[in-house]
Amino acid sequence: MFRKLHEPSERAVTVFIDGVPARAEQGESVAAVLLRETPHWSRTTPVTQSKRAPYCMMGVCFECLAIVDGVASVQTCLTPVRDGMRIQRQTGKRSLSA
Amino acid sequence: MQTDAIVIGAGTVGAAIAFGLARRGLSVLVLDGDDGDYRAARANFGLVWLQGKGMNMPAYQEWTRRSVDTWPEFNTELTELTSIDLQYEKNGGLAFCLGEDDFEKRRQHLQTLHEQRGGNEPGFEMLDRAALEKLLPRVRFGPDVSGASLGLHDGHANPLKLLAALHKGIAKHGGTLRSRSRVSKITPGSQGFTIETQEERFFSSRVIIAAGLGSAALAEQVGLHVPLRPQRGQILVTERIEPLLPLPASGLRQTREGTIMIGATQEEVGFDTSTTGTAASHLSRKTVQLVPALADLTLVRQWAGLRVMTPDSYPIYAQSPVHPGAFVTLCHSGVTLAAVHATTIAEAVIAGEIPSALAPFHHRRFNVPKAA
Numbered sequence: 030m031f032r033k034l035h036e037p038s039e040r041a042v043t044v045f046i047d048g049v050p051a052r053a054e055q056g057e058s059v060a061a062v063l064l065r066e067t068p069h070w071s072r073t074t075p076v077t078q079s080k081r082a083p084y085c086m087m088g089v090c091f092e093c094l095a096i097v098d099g100v101a102s103v104q105t106c107l108t109p110v111r112d113g114m115r116i117q118r119q120t121g122k123r124s125l126s127a
Numbered sequence: 128m129q130t131d132a133i134v135i136g137a138g139t140v141g142a143a144i145a146f147g148l149a150r151r152g153l154s155v156l157v158l159d160g161d162d163g164d165y166r167a168a169r170a171n172f173g174l175v176w177l178q179g180k181g182m183n184m185p186a187y188q189e190w191t192r193r194s195v196d197t198w199p200e201f202n203t204e205l206t207e208l209t210s211i212d213l214q215y216e217k218n219g220g221l222a223f224c225l226g227e228d229d230f231e232k233r234r235q236h237l238q239t240l241h242e243q244r245g246g247n248e249p250g251f252e253m254l255d256r257a258a259l260e261k262l263l264p265r266v267r268f269g270p271d272v273s274g275a276s277l278g279l280h281d282g283h284a285n286p287l288k289l290l291a292a293l294h295k296g297i298a299k300h301g302g303t304l305r306s307r308s309r310v311s312k313i314t315p316g317s318q319g320f321t322i323e324t325q326e327e328r329f330f331s332s333r334v335i336i337a338a339g340l341g342s343a344a345l346a347e348q349v350g351l352h353v354p355l356r357p358q359r360g361q362i363l364v365t366e367r368i369e370p371l372l373p374l375p376a377s378g379l380r381q382t383r384e385g386t387i388m389i390g391a392t393q394e395e396v397g398f399d400t401s402t403t404g405t406a407a408s409h410l411s412r413k414t415v416q417l418v419p420a421l422a423d424l425t426l427v428r429q430w431a432g433l434r435v436m437t438p439d440s441y442p443i444y445a446q447s448p449v450h451p452g453a454f455v456t457l458c459h460s461g462v463t464l465a466a467v468h469a470t471t472i473a474e475a476v477i478a479g480e481i482p483s484a485l486a487p488f489h490h491r492r493f494n495v496p497k498a499a
Contacts, residue, residue: 075367075385102366102425122385124369125265125420 031065042112059105059116060086060093071095071105072119095119130156130303132333132476133322135310135345138168139286139461140468141337142293142304146205147473149300156329157297158308158322165340165357165400168461170432171286172362172390173382174375175463176220178251178278181240186487187441188244191460194467195280201466202284208299211292213284214383220281221259221376223272223417230255230273237276252277265371269416275376283375285382286462293465310338313348315450320349333476336455339435340398349453353443353490357398357433358459360391361406363414365424379414387421389414393434402429434459437490444472444481444488451479455490 037054044053046066053062060083063071070080071093083093086106096117097103105116130153134145137159149155177195181188195217202215224230234253241249254262255274262277297304312323319332336345343355367385375381380388392406407429415422435457437443442458454476458464475481481489 100423122367122369123424125371125423 030069031061033065042110042114044110044112044114044116046116047118053110055110057110058086059095059097059103059108059110059114061106062110063093063095063105063116063118070118073121075122078121129330130154131331132156132335133158133320133329133331134335134337135322136160136336136338136341137294137304137306138166138337138339139171139290139293139465140168140339140456140458141335142168142290142297143461143465143468144335144337144456144472144476145302145304146293146296146300147469148476149297149302150469151473151477153477155297155300155302156331157302157304158310158324158329159304159306160309160338160341161307164309165398165433167339167432167435167459168290169287170360170362170430171462172360172388173283173286173380173462174220174377175215175217175282175284176278176377176460177280177463178220178276179222179236179240179377180460181243181441182236183243184439184441184487185243185245186484188240190442190467190485190488191463192250192280193471194464195282197466197470198282201469205289205292205296209292209295211288211295213288213292215282215284216375217280217282219374220278220283221254221275221374222278223259223275223376223379225271225416226273233276250279252279263373266418267420269419271416277374281375283380284462289462289465293469309341310345313345313453315349315447315453320450320453333452334454335476336453337457339457340433342435342455342457346455349447349455350449351445351447351453351455351490353445353455353457354438354493355457356395356436356438358436359394359396359399359431359433361394361402361410361429361431362391363389363407363410363426364428365389365421366427368424379417386427387424398433400431400433402431406431438493442488443490444475444485445490446479446481454481 040055070082081092084090088107093105094102095105101123134141134157137157145155145157237251308324314321320334322329336342346353365387372381389410447453
Protein backbone atom coordinates (compact mmCIF):
# COMPACT_ATOMS: atom_id res chain seq x y z
CA MET A 30 0.00 0.00 0.00
CA PHE A 31 2.74 2.46 1.01
CA ARG A 32 6.44 2.37 0.19
CA LYS A 33 9.39 4.58 1.01
CA LEU A 34 10.52 6.92 -1.78
CA HIS A 35 14.18 6.59 -0.89
CA GLU A 36 16.56 4.17 0.75
CA PRO A 37 17.34 5.10 4.37
CA SER A 38 20.98 3.93 3.89
CA GLU A 39 23.02 5.06 6.92
CA ARG A 40 19.91 6.29 8.75
CA ALA A 41 18.37 2.81 8.69
CA VAL A 42 17.17 1.20 11.94
CA THR A 43 15.37 -2.05 12.71
CA VAL A 44 12.19 -2.24 14.78
CA PHE A 45 10.12 -5.29 15.65
CA ILE A 46 6.39 -5.41 15.00
CA ASP A 47 4.82 -8.30 16.86
CA GLY A 48 8.27 -9.84 16.85
CA VAL A 49 8.84 -9.46 13.11
CA PRO A 50 11.78 -7.22 12.14
CA ALA A 51 10.97 -4.22 9.96
CA ARG A 52 13.24 -1.65 8.36
CA ALA A 53 12.69 1.96 9.30
CA GLU A 54 14.46 5.29 9.12
CA GLN A 55 15.55 7.50 11.97
CA GLY A 56 13.18 10.42 12.38
CA GLU A 57 10.09 8.75 11.01
CA SER A 58 7.13 7.82 13.18
CA VAL A 59 6.14 4.36 14.32
CA ALA A 60 2.79 4.92 12.59
CA ALA A 61 4.55 5.38 9.23
CA VAL A 62 6.24 2.02 9.65
CA LEU A 63 2.94 0.37 10.65
CA LEU A 64 1.31 1.70 7.49
CA ARG A 65 4.10 0.28 5.33
CA GLU A 66 4.14 -3.17 6.85
CA THR A 67 1.41 -5.70 6.14
CA PRO A 68 -1.28 -6.10 7.40
CA HIS A 69 -1.16 -2.27 7.82
CA TRP A 70 -3.48 -1.97 10.82
CA SER A 71 -2.34 -0.87 14.26
CA ARG A 72 -5.08 -1.91 16.67
CA THR A 73 -8.57 -3.31 17.09
CA THR A 74 -11.26 -1.37 18.90
CA PRO A 75 -12.15 -2.12 22.53
CA VAL A 76 -15.83 -2.90 22.00
CA THR A 77 -16.42 -4.30 18.48
CA GLN A 78 -12.85 -5.45 17.78
CA SER A 79 -12.82 -3.82 14.35
CA LYS A 80 -9.45 -2.96 12.85
CA ARG A 81 -7.98 0.52 12.88
CA ALA A 82 -4.97 1.94 11.03
CA PRO A 83 -3.08 5.22 11.44
CA TYR A 84 -5.20 7.97 9.93
CA CYS A 85 -4.59 11.61 10.80
CA MET A 86 -0.84 11.23 11.43
CA MET A 87 -0.90 14.34 13.63
CA GLY A 88 -2.02 13.19 17.08
CA VAL A 89 -5.71 13.91 16.77
CA CYS A 90 -7.63 10.77 15.82
CA PHE A 91 -6.13 8.16 18.18
CA GLU A 92 -6.55 5.42 15.58
CA CYS A 93 -2.82 4.57 15.57
CA LEU A 94 -2.59 3.39 19.18
CA ALA A 95 -0.25 0.47 19.76
CA ILE A 96 1.92 -1.03 22.48
CA VAL A 97 5.44 0.41 22.25
CA ASP A 98 8.17 -1.09 24.42
CA GLY A 99 5.50 -2.45 26.77
CA VAL A 100 3.49 0.77 27.12
CA ALA A 101 -0.07 0.44 25.78
CA SER A 102 -2.19 3.07 24.01
CA VAL A 103 0.82 4.97 22.68
CA GLN A 104 0.02 7.40 19.86
CA THR A 105 2.43 5.96 17.34
CA CYS A 106 2.15 8.88 14.92
CA LEU A 107 3.77 11.06 17.60
CA THR A 108 6.43 8.49 18.50
CA PRO A 109 9.69 8.43 16.50
CA VAL A 110 11.25 5.03 15.82
CA ARG A 111 14.31 3.90 17.72
CA ASP A 112 16.63 1.06 16.78
CA GLY A 113 15.45 -2.17 18.42
CA MET A 114 12.03 -0.76 19.37
CA ARG A 115 9.38 -3.39 20.13
CA ILE A 116 5.96 -2.57 18.76
CA GLN A 117 2.84 -4.67 19.26
CA ARG A 118 -0.48 -4.19 17.55
CA GLN A 119 -3.02 -3.55 20.32
CA THR A 120 -6.11 -5.73 20.31
CA GLY A 121 -9.33 -4.95 22.12
CA LYS A 122 -9.43 -3.43 25.57
CA ARG A 123 -6.23 -2.56 27.25
CA SER A 124 -5.51 -4.39 30.49
CA LEU A 125 -3.97 -2.48 33.35
CA SER A 126 -0.71 -4.41 33.28
CA ALA A 127 0.07 -3.60 29.64
CA MET B 128 -53.36 22.24 22.33
CA GLN B 129 -54.71 20.69 25.52
CA THR B 130 -53.23 17.83 27.52
CA ASP B 131 -53.76 16.25 30.93
CA ALA B 132 -50.32 17.29 32.10
CA ILE B 133 -47.44 19.41 30.91
CA VAL B 134 -44.00 18.64 32.27
CA ILE B 135 -41.47 21.44 31.93
CA GLY B 136 -38.04 19.89 31.54
CA ALA B 137 -37.02 16.62 29.87
CA GLY B 138 -34.03 15.92 32.08
CA THR B 139 -33.93 12.80 34.20
CA VAL B 140 -36.39 14.19 36.77
CA GLY B 141 -38.95 15.59 34.35
CA ALA B 142 -38.69 12.62 32.00
CA ALA B 143 -39.21 10.10 34.84
CA ILE B 144 -42.34 11.91 36.05
CA ALA B 145 -43.66 12.32 32.51
CA PHE B 146 -43.02 8.64 31.87
CA GLY B 147 -44.98 7.73 35.01
CA LEU B 148 -47.87 9.99 34.02
CA ALA B 149 -48.04 8.68 30.45
CA ARG B 150 -47.82 5.10 31.67
CA ARG B 151 -50.86 5.77 33.86
CA GLY B 152 -52.85 6.86 30.86
CA LEU B 153 -52.57 10.63 30.99
CA SER B 154 -51.93 12.61 27.84
CA VAL B 155 -48.57 14.20 28.53
CA LEU B 156 -46.60 16.94 26.84
CA VAL B 157 -42.97 17.45 27.83
CA LEU B 158 -41.42 20.79 26.93
CA ASP B 159 -37.65 20.78 26.89
CA GLY B 160 -35.19 23.64 26.64
CA ASP B 161 -32.41 24.41 24.23
CA ASP B 162 -29.08 22.75 23.60
CA GLY B 163 -27.34 25.62 25.33
CA ASP B 164 -29.25 25.16 28.59
CA TYR B 165 -27.65 23.66 31.68
CA ARG B 166 -28.22 19.95 31.55
CA ALA B 167 -27.32 18.08 34.70
CA ALA B 168 -28.88 14.93 33.23
CA ARG B 169 -26.18 14.75 30.60
CA ALA B 170 -23.29 15.22 33.00
CA ASN B 171 -24.30 12.62 35.56
CA PHE B 172 -21.94 10.05 37.07
CA GLY B 173 -24.45 7.19 37.05
CA LEU B 174 -24.70 5.90 40.61
CA VAL B 175 -27.96 4.45 41.90
CA TRP B 176 -26.94 5.06 45.44
CA LEU B 177 -28.11 4.82 49.03
CA GLN B 178 -25.15 4.58 51.39
CA GLY B 179 -24.15 7.70 53.27
CA LYS B 180 -27.14 9.77 52.19
CA GLY B 181 -29.68 11.58 54.34
CA MET B 182 -27.87 12.82 57.44
CA ASN B 183 -30.43 14.51 59.72
CA MET B 184 -33.16 13.85 57.17
CA PRO B 185 -34.56 10.34 57.79
CA ALA B 186 -37.32 10.97 55.24
CA TYR B 187 -34.64 11.26 52.56
CA GLN B 188 -33.07 7.96 53.60
CA GLU B 189 -36.47 6.32 53.43
CA TRP B 190 -37.26 7.90 50.06
CA THR B 191 -33.90 6.92 48.58
CA ARG B 192 -34.24 3.40 49.90
CA ARG B 193 -37.65 3.05 48.36
CA SER B 194 -36.21 4.12 45.02
CA VAL B 195 -33.19 1.79 45.08
CA ASP B 196 -35.50 -1.05 46.21
CA THR B 197 -37.82 -0.52 43.25
CA TRP B 198 -35.11 0.25 40.67
CA PRO B 199 -34.83 -3.40 39.55
CA GLU B 200 -38.49 -3.58 38.48
CA PHE B 201 -38.31 -0.05 37.05
CA ASN B 202 -35.28 -1.12 35.03
CA THR B 203 -37.00 -4.28 33.79
CA GLU B 204 -40.09 -2.37 32.74
CA LEU B 205 -38.15 0.32 30.89
CA THR B 206 -35.86 -2.17 29.17
CA GLU B 207 -38.71 -4.38 28.02
CA LEU B 208 -40.67 -1.41 26.76
CA THR B 209 -37.86 0.38 24.94
CA SER B 210 -35.27 -2.35 24.18
CA ILE B 211 -32.65 0.01 25.63
CA ASP B 212 -30.20 -1.65 27.99
CA LEU B 213 -29.66 0.73 30.90
CA GLN B 214 -26.54 -1.22 31.93
CA TYR B 215 -28.01 -1.35 35.40
CA GLU B 216 -26.29 -3.44 38.06
CA LYS B 217 -27.17 -3.74 41.71
CA ASN B 218 -24.44 -5.73 43.38
CA GLY B 219 -23.52 -3.24 46.09
CA GLY B 220 -21.23 -0.22 46.07
CA LEU B 221 -18.11 0.92 47.87
CA ALA B 222 -16.80 4.03 49.55
CA PHE B 223 -13.04 3.71 50.01
CA CYS B 224 -11.35 4.82 53.24
CA LEU B 225 -7.83 6.21 53.56
CA GLY B 226 -6.21 5.58 56.94
CA GLU B 227 -7.70 4.22 60.14
CA ASP B 228 -9.30 7.51 61.24
CA ASP B 229 -11.15 7.80 57.95
CA PHE B 230 -12.34 4.20 58.28
CA GLU B 231 -13.69 4.83 61.79
CA LYS B 232 -15.32 8.11 60.74
CA ARG B 233 -17.04 6.33 57.89
CA ARG B 234 -18.32 3.61 60.20
CA GLN B 235 -19.69 6.21 62.62
CA HIS B 236 -21.32 8.19 59.84
CA LEU B 237 -23.16 5.14 58.50
CA GLN B 238 -24.03 3.93 62.01
CA THR B 239 -25.54 7.34 62.85
CA LEU B 240 -27.59 7.24 59.67
CA HIS B 241 -28.77 3.76 60.57
CA GLU B 242 -29.85 4.94 64.03
CA GLN B 243 -31.60 8.01 62.64
CA ARG B 244 -33.58 5.79 60.32
CA GLY B 245 -34.50 3.43 63.13
CA GLY B 246 -34.71 0.46 60.78
CA ASN B 247 -33.70 -3.11 61.52
CA GLU B 248 -31.30 -3.72 58.71
CA PRO B 249 -28.23 -1.47 58.54
CA GLY B 250 -27.67 -2.06 54.82
CA PHE B 251 -23.92 -1.68 55.03
CA GLU B 252 -20.79 -3.53 56.08
CA MET B 253 -17.36 -2.19 56.89
CA LEU B 254 -14.68 -4.09 54.98
CA ASP B 255 -11.10 -4.00 56.23
CA ARG B 256 -8.33 -3.98 53.68
CA ALA B 257 -8.05 -7.76 53.51
CA ALA B 258 -11.78 -8.16 52.92
CA LEU B 259 -11.70 -5.41 50.29
CA GLU B 260 -8.82 -7.08 48.44
CA LYS B 261 -10.74 -10.33 48.47
CA LEU B 262 -13.79 -8.63 46.97
CA LEU B 263 -11.77 -6.88 44.22
CA PRO B 264 -9.08 -9.45 43.40
CA ARG B 265 -7.77 -7.65 40.30
CA VAL B 266 -7.16 -4.36 42.06
CA ARG B 267 -3.90 -3.50 43.80
CA PHE B 268 -4.71 -0.76 46.26
CA GLY B 269 -2.40 2.02 47.32
CA PRO B 270 -0.71 1.78 50.74
CA ASP B 271 -3.06 4.34 52.36
CA VAL B 272 -6.25 2.39 51.64
CA SER B 273 -7.55 1.06 54.95
CA GLY B 274 -10.75 -0.50 53.69
CA ALA B 275 -14.17 0.54 52.50
CA SER B 276 -17.79 0.65 53.43
CA LEU B 277 -19.92 -1.67 51.34
CA GLY B 278 -23.44 -0.43 50.70
CA LEU B 279 -25.52 -3.52 50.10
CA HIS B 280 -28.29 -1.69 48.23
CA ASP B 281 -26.09 0.37 45.93
CA GLY B 282 -25.70 0.02 42.19
CA HIS B 283 -25.06 1.95 38.99
CA ALA B 284 -26.44 2.51 35.53
CA ASN B 285 -25.63 4.42 32.38
CA PRO B 286 -27.37 7.77 32.96
CA LEU B 287 -27.53 8.61 29.25
CA LYS B 288 -29.18 5.29 28.45
CA LEU B 289 -31.65 5.93 31.26
CA LEU B 290 -32.51 9.32 29.82
CA ALA B 291 -32.89 7.90 26.31
CA ALA B 292 -35.09 5.08 27.59
CA LEU B 293 -37.33 7.49 29.49
CA HIS B 294 -37.75 9.65 26.40
CA LYS B 295 -38.56 6.61 24.29
CA GLY B 296 -40.87 5.26 27.00
CA ILE B 297 -42.83 8.53 27.09
CA ALA B 298 -43.42 8.25 23.34
CA LYS B 299 -44.35 4.56 23.62
CA HIS B 300 -47.05 5.49 26.11
CA GLY B 301 -48.41 8.16 23.80
CA GLY B 302 -46.71 11.19 25.31
CA THR B 303 -45.07 13.96 23.33
CA LEU B 304 -41.65 15.48 23.90
CA ARG B 305 -40.78 18.78 22.25
CA SER B 306 -37.23 20.00 22.30
CA ARG B 307 -36.13 23.60 21.77
CA SER B 308 -39.33 24.61 23.52
CA ARG B 309 -38.17 26.68 26.43
CA VAL B 310 -41.11 27.81 28.52
CA SER B 311 -41.18 31.54 29.06
CA LYS B 312 -44.45 32.02 30.83
CA ILE B 313 -46.97 30.12 32.95
CA THR B 314 -50.32 31.82 33.42
CA PRO B 315 -52.64 30.26 35.99
CA GLY B 316 -56.32 30.52 35.12
CA SER B 317 -59.56 29.26 36.59
CA GLN B 318 -59.52 26.09 34.44
CA GLY B 319 -55.80 25.37 34.41
CA PHE B 320 -52.56 26.77 33.14
CA THR B 321 -51.55 28.45 29.92
CA ILE B 322 -47.95 27.60 29.12
CA GLU B 323 -46.11 29.72 26.59
CA THR B 324 -42.93 29.14 24.68
CA GLN B 325 -41.58 31.74 22.31
CA GLU B 326 -43.67 30.35 19.47
CA GLU B 327 -46.49 28.35 20.92
CA ARG B 328 -49.10 28.23 23.60
CA PHE B 329 -50.35 25.14 25.41
CA PHE B 330 -53.04 24.49 27.96
CA SER B 331 -53.21 21.93 30.76
CA SER B 332 -54.88 21.42 34.11
CA ARG B 333 -51.60 20.20 35.58
CA VAL B 334 -48.10 21.56 35.20
CA ILE B 335 -44.97 20.01 36.67
CA ILE B 336 -41.92 22.23 36.85
CA ALA B 337 -38.83 20.04 36.59
CA ALA B 338 -36.60 22.46 34.78
CA GLY B 339 -33.52 22.05 36.96
CA LEU B 340 -31.78 25.34 37.59
CA GLY B 341 -34.33 27.09 35.40
CA SER B 342 -37.11 26.14 37.81
CA ALA B 343 -36.91 29.01 40.27
CA ALA B 344 -38.09 31.63 37.79
CA LEU B 345 -40.91 29.39 36.54
CA ALA B 346 -42.06 28.38 40.02
CA GLU B 347 -42.34 32.05 41.00
CA GLN B 348 -45.11 32.37 38.40
CA VAL B 349 -47.27 29.85 40.25
CA GLY B 350 -46.50 31.26 43.70
CA LEU B 351 -43.73 28.85 44.70
CA HIS B 352 -40.48 30.38 45.90
CA VAL B 353 -37.78 27.73 45.69
CA PRO B 354 -34.21 28.46 46.75
CA LEU B 355 -31.75 26.94 44.29
CA ARG B 356 -28.11 27.25 43.38
CA PRO B 357 -25.79 25.56 40.91
CA GLN B 358 -22.95 23.41 42.20
CA ARG B 359 -20.36 22.38 39.68
CA GLY B 360 -19.16 18.80 39.41
CA GLN B 361 -16.32 17.74 37.14
CA ILE B 362 -15.73 14.20 35.94
CA LEU B 363 -12.80 12.49 34.21
CA VAL B 364 -13.03 9.43 31.99
CA THR B 365 -10.25 7.06 30.99
CA GLU B 366 -9.79 4.91 27.94
CA ARG B 367 -11.53 1.53 27.93
CA ILE B 368 -9.83 -1.29 29.76
CA GLU B 369 -10.49 -4.91 30.64
CA PRO B 370 -12.91 -5.39 33.55
CA LEU B 371 -11.14 -4.25 36.71
CA LEU B 372 -13.77 -2.95 39.13
CA PRO B 373 -16.67 -5.37 39.66
CA LEU B 374 -18.46 -2.85 41.90
CA PRO B 375 -18.99 0.88 41.56
CA ALA B 376 -17.49 3.12 44.20
CA SER B 377 -18.24 6.64 45.26
CA GLY B 378 -16.20 8.63 42.76
CA LEU B 379 -14.82 5.65 40.83
CA ARG B 380 -16.72 3.27 38.60
CA GLN B 381 -16.05 1.20 35.53
CA THR B 382 -18.70 1.36 32.84
CA ARG B 383 -19.95 -1.60 30.82
CA GLU B 384 -17.86 -0.41 27.86
CA GLY B 385 -14.74 -0.46 30.01
CA THR B 386 -14.02 3.20 30.71
CA ILE B 387 -13.24 4.27 34.26
CA MET B 388 -15.23 7.27 35.43
CA ILE B 389 -13.62 9.43 38.07
CA GLY B 390 -15.66 11.97 39.95
CA ALA B 391 -16.63 14.39 41.08
CA THR B 392 -15.81 17.81 42.38
CA GLN B 393 -18.20 19.97 44.39
CA GLU B 394 -17.53 23.58 43.49
CA GLU B 395 -19.44 26.75 44.29
CA VAL B 396 -18.65 28.78 41.19
CA GLY B 397 -22.07 29.89 40.01
CA PHE B 398 -23.22 29.28 36.45
CA ASP B 399 -19.88 28.21 35.06
CA THR B 400 -19.49 24.87 33.26
CA SER B 401 -15.79 25.26 32.50
CA THR B 402 -13.45 22.38 33.19
CA THR B 403 -10.25 23.15 35.07
CA GLY B 404 -6.76 21.73 35.30
CA THR B 405 -6.95 22.05 39.07
CA ALA B 406 -9.91 19.68 39.20
CA ALA B 407 -8.26 17.24 36.79
CA SER B 408 -5.15 17.06 38.93
CA HIS B 409 -7.14 16.78 42.17
CA LEU B 410 -9.29 13.95 40.82
CA SER B 411 -6.30 12.16 39.29
CA ARG B 412 -4.25 12.39 42.47
CA LYS B 413 -7.11 11.09 44.58
CA THR B 414 -7.60 8.15 42.21
CA VAL B 415 -3.94 7.21 41.98
CA GLN B 416 -3.77 7.22 45.77
CA LEU B 417 -6.49 4.57 45.74
CA VAL B 418 -5.23 2.48 42.81
CA PRO B 419 -1.70 3.50 41.70
CA ALA B 420 -1.79 1.50 38.44
CA LEU B 421 -4.54 3.76 37.10
CA ALA B 422 -1.84 6.41 36.62
CA ASP B 423 -0.84 4.61 33.40
CA LEU B 424 -4.23 5.09 31.77
CA THR B 425 -4.99 7.72 29.18
CA LEU B 426 -7.73 10.19 30.07
CA VAL B 427 -10.04 10.66 27.12
CA ARG B 428 -12.51 13.23 28.39
CA GLN B 429 -13.22 15.71 31.15
CA TRP B 430 -16.50 17.51 31.58
CA ALA B 431 -18.40 19.66 34.01
CA GLY B 432 -22.07 19.86 34.91
CA LEU B 433 -24.08 21.91 37.37
CA ARG B 434 -25.94 20.14 40.16
CA VAL B 435 -29.37 21.43 41.05
CA MET B 436 -28.76 22.25 44.72
CA THR B 437 -31.14 23.30 47.45
CA PRO B 438 -29.82 24.85 50.69
CA ASP B 439 -29.76 21.48 52.50
CA SER B 440 -29.09 19.46 49.31
CA TYR B 441 -32.33 17.49 49.68
CA PRO B 442 -35.12 17.50 47.11
CA ILE B 443 -38.05 19.86 46.88
CA TYR B 444 -41.49 18.45 46.08
CA ALA B 445 -44.34 20.89 46.44
CA GLN B 446 -47.70 21.82 45.00
CA SER B 447 -48.70 25.44 44.73
CA PRO B 448 -51.22 26.30 47.48
CA VAL B 449 -52.60 29.20 45.45
CA HIS B 450 -52.67 27.43 42.10
CA PRO B 451 -53.36 23.73 42.74
CA GLY B 452 -52.26 21.51 39.89
CA ALA B 453 -48.90 23.27 39.66
CA PHE B 454 -46.03 21.24 41.11
CA VAL B 455 -42.34 21.80 41.46
CA THR B 456 -39.97 18.82 41.59
CA LEU B 457 -36.26 19.40 42.10
CA CYS B 458 -33.34 17.28 43.16
CA HIS B 459 -29.76 16.48 42.27
CA SER B 460 -30.17 12.69 42.52
CA GLY B 461 -32.34 12.23 39.47
CA VAL B 462 -30.88 8.85 38.55
CA THR B 463 -31.19 7.27 41.99
CA LEU B 464 -34.68 8.69 42.48
CA ALA B 465 -35.96 7.96 38.96
CA ALA B 466 -37.89 4.89 40.11
CA VAL B 467 -39.94 6.80 42.70
CA HIS B 468 -40.32 9.84 40.48
CA ALA B 469 -41.93 7.59 37.86
CA THR B 470 -44.30 6.06 40.41
CA THR B 471 -44.96 7.96 43.66
CA ILE B 472 -44.51 11.46 42.25
CA ALA B 473 -46.53 10.67 39.13
CA GLU B 474 -49.31 9.29 41.35
CA ALA B 475 -49.15 12.38 43.58
CA VAL B 476 -49.60 14.60 40.54
CA ILE B 477 -52.61 12.57 39.41
CA ALA B 478 -54.11 12.55 42.91
CA GLY B 479 -53.50 16.28 43.19
CA GLU B 480 -51.82 15.84 46.52
CA ILE B 481 -48.27 15.21 47.68
CA PRO B 482 -48.45 12.32 50.19
CA SER B 483 -47.73 13.16 53.82
CA ALA B 484 -44.59 10.99 53.83
CA LEU B 485 -43.09 13.53 51.43
CA ALA B 486 -44.13 16.59 53.48
CA PRO B 487 -40.56 17.00 54.79
CA PHE B 488 -39.49 17.84 51.24
CA HIS B 489 -41.60 20.98 51.01
CA HIS B 490 -39.43 24.05 50.68
CA ARG B 491 -41.16 25.66 53.66
CA ARG B 492 -38.44 23.94 55.67
CA PHE B 493 -36.06 26.69 54.55
CA ASN B 494 -38.27 29.44 55.99
CA VAL B 495 -38.10 28.33 59.62
CA PRO B 496 -36.27 31.04 61.54
CA LYS B 497 -33.09 29.77 63.07
CA ALA B 498 -33.07 29.60 66.88
CA ALA B 499 -30.68 32.11 68.39
